Structure formats: C-alpha cells, structure tokens
Amino acid sequence: MSIPPGTRTKLCGFGRYPTITGRLVAARDRAELSAVLQAEPSLIARGNGRSYGDAALNADCVVSMLGLNRFVDFDAATGVLVCEAGILLAEILQVMVPRGWFPPVSPGTQYVTVGGMVAADVHGKNAHRDGTFGQYVEWLELMQQDGTIKRCSRTRYPAWLHATIGGMGLTGVIVTVAFRMIAIRTAWIHRELYTAVGLGAAMELLDRHAGRHYTAAWVDCHARGKALGRAVLFCGEHAEVAALPPGTAALHIPQRWTATVPLTPPCSLLSGFCGRLFNELYYPLNRLKVRQQLVDYQRFFYPLDAITGWHRLYGPRGFCQYQCVFPDATSHRGVRAVLQAQAASGQASPLAVLKRLSAGSGLMSFAMPGYTLAMDYVASESTFTLFRSLDAIVAEHGGRIYLAKDSRADEIAAGYPVEQFRHFRKAVDMRFNSLLAERLRL
Ligand SMILES: Cc1cc2nc3c(=O)[nH]c(=O)nc-3n(C[C@H](O)[C@H](O)[C@H](O)COP(=O)(O)OP(=O)(O)OC[C@H]3O[C@@H](n4cnc5c(N)ncnc54)[C@H](O)[C@@H]3O)c2cc1C
Structure with a gap:
C-alpha cells in the first residue's frame, strides 16, 4: 500500500476566508485512501472546496476526494x-x-x-x-x-x-x-417570476407557491423602510415535451454562454456602489420581464456557474456568507430582525436568497421547517461585528447557521443537537477533524 505524496499548498473554501497553508493529499482509489487514513492522526476529507469557510480545512492533512470519481x-x-x-x-x-x-x-x-x-x-x-x-x-x-x-x-x-x-x-x-x-422528460424548466414589494409579501408568495416543485426568492438587501425585503420570486417545474417549441431537443440544451473572471480585483466590485446599483436595477428590470418562460436547467439552477471565478469579484480579502434558518414559529420575526440589523449596520449583501425549507435528514442537518436567508459580505471586521449581532438574533429565535457556509462563529447555535453529535464522536473515538470542528468544539 503506497501513501500518495502530499503537497504543501494554500487551502481555502469558496469564500477564500480563512486561507491556510496545509498539506493536501490526493487519493486516487480506496487503497491509497486507506493508506492515508491509517498514516494520519488528524485529517479531513475535501470534495470540491465549495463550502465557503473552513469545513474542509485541517492544518495537518486534507484528503482530496476528486480522484475517486467513478x-x-x-x-x-x-x-x-x-x-x-x-x-x-x-x-x-x-x-x-x-x-x-x-x-x-x-x-x-x-x-x-x-x-x-x-x-x-x-x-x-x-x-x-x-x-x-x-x-x-x-x-x-x-x-x-x-x-x-x-x-x-x-x-x-x-x-x-x-x-x-x-x-x-x-x-x-x-x-x-x-x-x-x-x-x-425534458431538460427544460417552465419558470414563473413574481415580484414582492416587501418582506411580508415575499414570504406570502413563497407560502402561496409551496406546491411548486422549485421556489426561491432573490431579496434586495439595499431596500429599506416599507420596501425592506422586497424580492423577486422564481418558481419552476420540469417542462413536459408538449410544452417545448417544435424542433426543440427535449433532453439536450444549447451550448451555454460562459465567461471567466481572470484576476482578483484590488477591491470588491460587488459591494458598495456596484452592489447597490445591481440591486437597484435588478428588481425593476424583473418587474418588466416575461412572467412565464422556458429556460434550460443550467440557467434555472446554476446561473452563477456561467461565470467562472465570479467570487473573485469580492476582492482580495475574500467573503463570507451568512446563512441562517428559523423555525416556522419564529421565521417571520427572525428574518425581519436579520434584515433590519443588516440595514442598521449600514452594510448590505449584494446577493441574498430567501427559501422555504423542510426538515433535513441527518443528525446535524441545517435544514428545518421554516425560512432560510443567505447573504454575502466581504470578509472584514465590520462584517464580523454584524455577524455577531445576527448570531444573537438566530439564537434568540431558535434558529441555526449553516455550517457549510460559516467561517467564523465561536458558538454553535443551540438549534443543533450538538451534545448528541459530540457524544457520538466521542463514543467512536473520532479523529477526523477540521478547523470548523475545532472552532465549534464539535
Ligand atoms: C455558488 C454556491 C451555491 C451554493 N448553493 C447551495 C444551496 O443552494 N444549498 C446548499 O445546501 N448548499 C449550497 N452551497 C454549499 C455547497 O453545496 C456545500 O458546501 C457542499 O458541501 C460543497 O461540496 P464540495 O464537494 O465542494 O465539498 P467541500 O466544500 O470540499 O467540503 C464540504 C464538507 O463536506 C465534507 N466532505 C466532502 N467530501 C467528503 C467525503 N467524501 N467524505 C466525507 N466528508 C466529505 C468536508 O469534510 C466538508 O466538511 C453552495 C455553494 C456555492 C459555492
């Protein structure tokens, strides 16, 4: 059994905060993986590094799983x-x-x-x-x-x-x-679009369309006062063949337009003025858009994937996402309080998404029945100050923050059955470890 050589390299999640220098070992098959696991006292598996923070980071050893892809x-x-x-x-x-x-x-x-x-x-x-x-x-x-x-x-x-x-x-x-x-039956999605003048209307729209296969709302985090939480709701259903224009290939979609952000700009091009301008335009432009449209599945599910490296536009400091969920009973109050707190802080997320969730299926799953809100900010001291105030709102309303997005919380919200998880890990003498696990004492 040979142990694949590791390389010392810079490692980070999608947000590029935090960044560490660590050892990355790429396993190509089970035998190599087994050899690495037996040799390393502390390690964590890494997929494609699309979690935002430090979930797939370990100062001693990170095992890339990309080679086991059959x-x-x-x-x-x-x-x-x-x-x-x-x-x-x-x-x-x-x-x-x-x-x-x-x-x-x-x-x-x-x-x-x-x-x-x-x-x-x-x-x-x-x-x-x-x-x-x-x-x-x-x-x-x-x-x-x-x-x-x-x-x-x-x-x-x-x-x-x-x-x-x-x-x-x-x-x-x-x-x-x-x-x-x-x-x-087709690779196409029948998309419907609705606009909501404020948070109450947005949540009401999400509730009203709860029977739809897919729903998600973009929220304008720059809106204030009565417009706080104004949103554009997208609903989708897999289209039937009969709904496609004649001559359309049912299960093949046209080549997609793509672009690449080649460099990290010296400052964030998504926050501040640019973020405000984008949000100011996005809402009214969507009010003018065709309400019902056939779009290919790539455009519906992965709009940002068309621009490789788009996250570089947040600038050299990297960025953090704050994603929280509130249980049904406190969702309305919790989401409103979060939006009000970020408005009061003078910061605004250039991209924010509101969704309705149901229960997750694992012990430590983030999902629970209620509303989730996800917001992005440049990694900075003022962002961390804001996040601490949001943590207090989440704790007060019995919510959770999403571990796949988090990079800095020092307490895990009481909404997780954390003692049960710690007990499970202790009982089986677990040595798999990540910076996230150390930070939150999992
Ligand atoms: C643009 C964007 C949009 C996103 N949208 C959503 C969304 O809508 N909903 C949502 O839920 N998430 C979303 N995410 C988060 C993403 O789906 C999760 O973070 C996912 O875990 C990333 O997968 P990965 O393969 O990149 O894993 P990594 O980021 O490499 O690792 C994530 C975690 O999985 C563990 N892991 C990875 N592979 C293995 C393995 N083989 N065995 C054991 N553990 C493993 C790692 O240890 C780590 O804890 C989004 C992320 C991005 C960048």
Whole structure:
C-alpha cells in the first residue's frame, strides 16, 4: 500500500476566508485512501472546496476526494445511481440528463461532489417540498481511520448514516454513495417570476407557491423602510415535451454562454456602489420581464456557474456568507430582525436568497421547517461585528447557521443537537477533524 505524496499548498473554501497553508493529499482509489487514513492522526476529507469557510480545512492533512470519481452502477427501474463520492454533480448531469434523469436535490452550483452534498446534507430550490439530499441516499460506504469500510443504510448502521448525513466529514470519509434520481422528460424548466414589494409579501408568495416543485426568492438587501425585503420570486417545474417549441431537443440544451473572471480585483466590485446599483436595477428590470418562460436547467439552477471565478469579484480579502434558518414559529420575526440589523449596520449583501425549507435528514442537518436567508459580505471586521449581532438574533429565535457556509462563529447555535453529535464522536473515538470542528468544539 503506497501513501500518495502530499503537497504543501494554500487551502481555502469558496469564500477564500480563512486561507491556510496545509498539506493536501490526493487519493486516487480506496487503497491509497486507506493508506492515508491509517498514516494520519488528524485529517479531513475535501470534495470540491465549495463550502465557503473552513469545513474542509485541517492544518495537518486534507484528503482530496476528486480522484475517486467513478460511476459504479445505475438501475433504470429504480433510478438508483451508485457512484464514488468524489464525482462532481456537473459530471452526473452531463451523463444522466440526456438519459432523462435528474438529481433529486441540487444546490446553487453544480461544481460540488456527491460526498460534499451528503456531508452538508444540501438543500435546493425544492427544499420546501422534497427535503434535502440525504433523504435520497439509499446507502453509503464510509471509510474509518483504520481503513475499514462500513456500508451504512437505514437498516445497517443507521446511527452512522444519520450522523454522517450533515456530519461535515467528521464521522469518516464517504467513499461510495447510492442515491435515487428523479425521471425527467425534458431538460427544460417552465419558470414563473413574481415580484414582492416587501418582506411580508415575499414570504406570502413563497407560502402561496409551496406546491411548486422549485421556489426561491432573490431579496434586495439595499431596500429599506416599507420596501425592506422586497424580492423577486422564481418558481419552476420540469417542462413536459408538449410544452417545448417544435424542433426543440427535449433532453439536450444549447451550448451555454460562459465567461471567466481572470484576476482578483484590488477591491470588491460587488459591494458598495456596484452592489447597490445591481440591486437597484435588478428588481425593476424583473418587474418588466416575461412572467412565464422556458429556460434550460443550467440557467434555472446554476446561473452563477456561467461565470467562472465570479467570487473573485469580492476582492482580495475574500467573503463570507451568512446563512441562517428559523423555525416556522419564529421565521417571520427572525428574518425581519436579520434584515433590519443588516440595514442598521449600514452594510448590505449584494446577493441574498430567501427559501422555504423542510426538515433535513441527518443528525446535524441545517435544514428545518421554516425560512432560510443567505447573504454575502466581504470578509472584514465590520462584517464580523454584524455577524455577531445576527448570531444573537438566530439564537434568540431558535434558529441555526449553516455550517457549510460559516467561517467564523465561536458558538454553535443551540438549534443543533450538538451534545448528541459530540457524544457520538466521542463514543467512536473520532479523529477526523477540521478547523470548523475545532472552532465549534464539535
Ligand atoms: C455558488 C454556491 C451555491 C451554493 N448553493 C447551495 C444551496 O443552494 N444549498 C446548499 O445546501 N448548499 C449550497 N452551497 C454549499 C455547497 O453545496 C456545500 O458546501 C457542499 O458541501 C460543497 O461540496 P464540495 O464537494 O465542494 O465539498 P467541500 O466544500 O470540499 O467540503 C464540504 C464538507 O463536506 C465534507 N466532505 C466532502 N467530501 C467528503 C467525503 N467524501 N467524505 C466525507 N466528508 C466529505 C468536508 O469534510 C466538508 O466538511 C453552495 C455553494 C456555492 C459555492
């Protein structure tokens, strides 16, 4: 068994805050992975680094799973796909969409691995209706530090499955995942668009459209007073063949327009004046847009993926996302208080999304029935001061912050069953560790 050599390199999440110099080891197969796990006293698995903060960082050893990216099996009768955990969602879409299959849950980017989707128990635009990714996992194989593999399902090692879904890589390394896909007839989405003059109207729209397959609202964080929380709501359904214009290929979509941000600008081009201008224009322009439209699935689910490196536009300091969820009973008050606090701080997120969630499927899943709000800010002292005040609002309303997005909280909100998770890790002598886990004493 050979241990692949590691490289010392700069490592960070998608937000580029924090950045550390650490050792990255790339495993190409199970044997190499097993050798690394047995040799390293402390390590964490890394997918494609699309979590924003320090969830996939460890000062001693980070194991890249991108080399374990093979399709293993597909059963067209049940829709169950078996694949290695390092495969990208983008690779799955490329192969499966032309065959009429779609992931049951998809985050806002396709450049995530299946292992990362399980570890964060990701939610998508259908979270209000269909839950989170973990719900569709039939079984997964988890490698332990001694190199042995546990196949976990709802009947075998169910506690391990429950702790691994949403467990942020802290229960072992996910090697293989079997999950259910959904059948589609076209690669097109029938999109509807609505505008809401303020937060109350936006939440009412999301509630009214809760029966739709996909819903999500963009929120203008620059709006104040009565317009606080004004929003554009997007709803979507998978289109039927009969709805496509004649001659349209049902399961193939046209080549997409793409661009690249080649360099990091010396200052943020997304906050301040530019962010305000974008938000000032986005809302009125969407009021003028066609309300119903057929768009390809790439445009509907992954609009930002068309611009490689768009996050560089936040400038050299990097950026942080604040994503919180509030339970149903406190959602309205909680989301309003968060928007008011950021308005009072004089800062405004250039991009913000409001969604309705239902329960997650893992012990440490972020999702719960209620509303979630996600907002981006340049990493700075004033941002961290704002985030601390938002943490207090989240704690007061029984909410949670999303671990896949967090990079700086020093307490984990009481909304997580954290003692149970710590107990599980202690009981099985867990040495998988990340900066996130150290920071939050998981
Ligand atoms: C533009 C953008 C939009 C996003 N939209 C959404 C969204 O709508 N909904 C949502 O829920 N999330 C969203 N995310 C977050 C993203 O889906 C999660 O952070 C996901 O975990 C990233 O997957 P990854 O493969 O890049 O994992 P990484 O970022 O590399 O790792 C994330 C976590 O998973 C663990 N992990 C990764 N692979 C394994 C493995 N094989 N075994 C064990 N643990 C593993 C890591 O240890 C780490 O704790 C978004 C991110 C971006 C950048």
